[in-house]
Amino acid sequence: MIGDRAHEPIDRHAVDAAEAGHSDAVAQPHTADEGGQMIAAEAAAARASTQENPLGKPGARFDRRSPFMIGMAGAAGVAVTFGAIQAVIAVAQVLVLITIALFLAIGLEPAVSWLVRPRFPRWAAVTAVAVVAMGLFAGFLAAAIPPLVTQGGALVHNAPDYVSHLSQRYPLIGMLNTRFHLQDRLQQGLGSDPAGLIGGVLGAGRLVFSIVSDTVIVAVxxxxxxxxxxxxxxxxxxxxxRSRRPRAILIGDEIFVKVGGYIMGNLVISLITAVLTFVWLSIFGVPYPLLLAVLVAILDLLPVVGSSIAGIIVALVALTVSLPITVATVSFFIALRLVEDYLLVPRIIGRTVQVPAIVTVVSVLLGAALLGIVGALLAIPVAAALLLIIRETVLPSLDER
Known part of the structure; x- marks a missing residue:
């Protein structure tokens, strides 16, 4: 049958018409072996190609209300949504780094724009800000890492002795030590088991490598x-x-100002609290003042609970000196918290970011549950941005109804 069909007489006019619509760059040579049905279709394609529509006029649209199209659209939507969720989960760590870098860039943008205004090229302004920021960070590490390592090692080495000392001085801690064997647990955890030591060194190496690589990625x-x-x-x-773009520019730039003001203000406040803590601990002879001051600076970045946790940790270390020093240290942190809440935050951050207290607490809890420490750090500027959007877009629309 195939051989007979190949020798069927073919209309040469149809072949010529098909060749006229057949691309010179596809499936040459064009012969009668393609069959009469294909030649007729190619001839029809040649007639459909015109100067106005080189590829022919579009055909009738598919019936979007047909059960098949509805089912295909639903299945495709589910598949795309599932794939998007899986993709986000797979790159979640990278997205967190990108978000941190974007927020840092927004926080440093006021400094860059301030340098650009006196006719600085933007590349020069960005270079200057980046060099200053990295120089300060590198200088801090160079100055702080040696004493931090020394004080941290001493704290780990002397931790069991501190527990024994506190147990003898304070009956409550002695009772807790007797009941939960705190000193024995510390000695076992800090013991010299070779396998555990090797595993701890390897784990610490992986942690340091991860921190360094993430820091470099965020910086770049x-x-x-x-x-x-x-x-x-x-x-x-x-x-x-286009009709909504001017309004979007006004709201978006206001959000950028709020985010940048919060990030820079929060860093400045943490630096102030760290310096004051270091001075206080050094004056009263509390051990490991630099280590504790850096810990206070890091924890103070966390809204609501960070400074309280830092004060508890420092107070526990101050117990190794004396009870009056501990009481004085607790009073110092209460006063520092009041100064931070009612003096520093209103003057440095309050004018830029205005978020109600209840919204602050809820946003921090939700941010910490979603993204951990990073979520808690970014919760307040995100909440401020959402409040601004709701106040400027959602509420006016609801009031008009």
Whole structure:
């Protein structure tokens, strides 16, 4: 049958018409072996190709209400949504680093823009800000790491002795030590078991490598975001319709100001609290003042609970000196918290970020549950941005109904 069909007489006019619509770059040579049905279809394609519509006129649309199309659309939506969720989960760590870099770039943008205004090229302003920030960070590490390592090692080595000392001095701690065997647990945890020591060294090495690599990635991304911030901002606003774009620019720039003010203000406040803590501990002879001051600075970045946790830890260390010093240290941290809440935050952050107390607490809890420490750090600026959007867009729309 195939051989007979190949020798069937073919209309040469149809072949010529098919060749006229057949691309010179596809499936040459064009012969009668393709069959009469294909030649007729190619001839029809040649007739459909016109100067106005080189690829022919579009055919009738599919019936979107047909059960098949509805089922396909639903299945495709489920598949795309599932794939998107899996993709987000797979790159969650990278997305966190990108978010941190973006927030840091927004926080440093006021400094960059301040340098650009006196006719600085943007690349020079970004370079200056990046060099100063990295120089300060490197100088801090160079000055702080040796004493931190020394004091941290001494604290770990002397921890069991501190527990024994506190147990003898304070009956309550002695009772807890007797009931929960705190000293024995510390000695076992800090023992010299070779396998545990090797595992601890390897784990510490992996942790240090992860921290260093993540820091480098965030630093590089932050520089890229700062250098290309005008293009990023423009691309973001281009996503809005032209009629709504001016309003989006006003609201978006206000959000950038709030986020940048909060990040820079929070860093400044943490630095102030760390310096005051270091001075206080050094004056009263509390051991490991630099280590505890750095710990206070890091924990103070966490809203609501960070400074309280830092005060408890420092007070426990102050117990090794004397009870009056501990009481004085607790009083110092209460006073420091009051100064921070009613003097530093209103003057440094309050004018830029205005978030009610209940919203602050709820946002910090939700942020910590979603992204841990990073979520707690970014919770307040995100909450401030959402409040601004709700106040400027959602509430006016609801009031008009």
């Amino acid at each position: 991304l932050t520089c890229y975001f700062m250098a290309n911030f005008p293009q990023v901002r423009t691309s973001f606003y281009r996503l809005f319709p």
